[in-house]
Amino acid sequence: MELDEAIKGRRSIRKYEKGAVIPKEDVEAMIEAATWAPSGLNAQPWRFILVTQRELIAEMAQAVFDKFQELSKRAYEAGEKRVAAFCRFMRSHGGFFGEAPAVIVACTERYDLSPFGLDEYTVTAKVKELGGPSLEALLIHIVEKSVVMAVQNLLLKAHELGYGACVMDAPLVIEDELRQMLDIPEEQQLVMVIPLGVPAQKPRPPKRVPVSEVIRYI
Ligand SMILES: Cc1cc2nc3c(=O)[nH]c(=O)nc-3n(C[C@H](O)[C@H](O)[C@H](O)COP(=O)(O)O)c2cc1C
Structure with a gap:
């Protein structure tokens, strides 16, 4: 598939053919594509749970x-009609x-700083104690950013x-x-929930904001 077709033809698919089964090798090809994403310090801090039950x-x-x-x-009873x-x-x-037929849950794994004999929270706290800047963006959020990049590869694959998927964060509610249902340990963060199946709809591409409006030249 041409790169442009993959990027522009991918859609969020929310209806799936009933009874379809996704072969393990196809799921593994998607996960393999995910693992080729860039990640901070090549830490590859992604984990994927495949649910088919x-x-x-x-x-x-x-x-x-x-x-x-x-x-x-609750919102309606409190008079918060818009929130409701x-x-x-x-x-x-x-x-x-x-x-x-399948749901992939993308999670983070702890950022491995063990080669330095430290963990990310200790480094962040110590640099702060030394009067330095917050390293949260580098050391704490890095894992989520890396997982999100991996998920885009997964969606394209x-x-x-020929499958349809929808990346979701609403289930994080x-x-x-x-965590309980899927036995996810505390040190892993849930990032995305991705239902997957054979598409039973062909949605029109939602409009994109033109390039001229999203770019600023310096
Ligand atoms: C961070 C993120 C969270 C999303 N969460 C949901 C969600 O909870 N439910 C849903 O139906 N779609 C969700 N989507 C899909 C978007 O609605 C969709 O990508 C957008 O409308 C553009 O449509 P397209 O993916 O077909 O290009 C999410 C997308 C992103 C990037």
């Missing part, structure tokens, strides 16, 4: 829907994936192989429940 996927999606439903109700409307929208924006 249908009941578990349905349970995850329902829990997201229920959480936004509950938040919407937002949460009502988020029920389906976050909970539509109950029938996806899924598209090339039930982060604690997801």
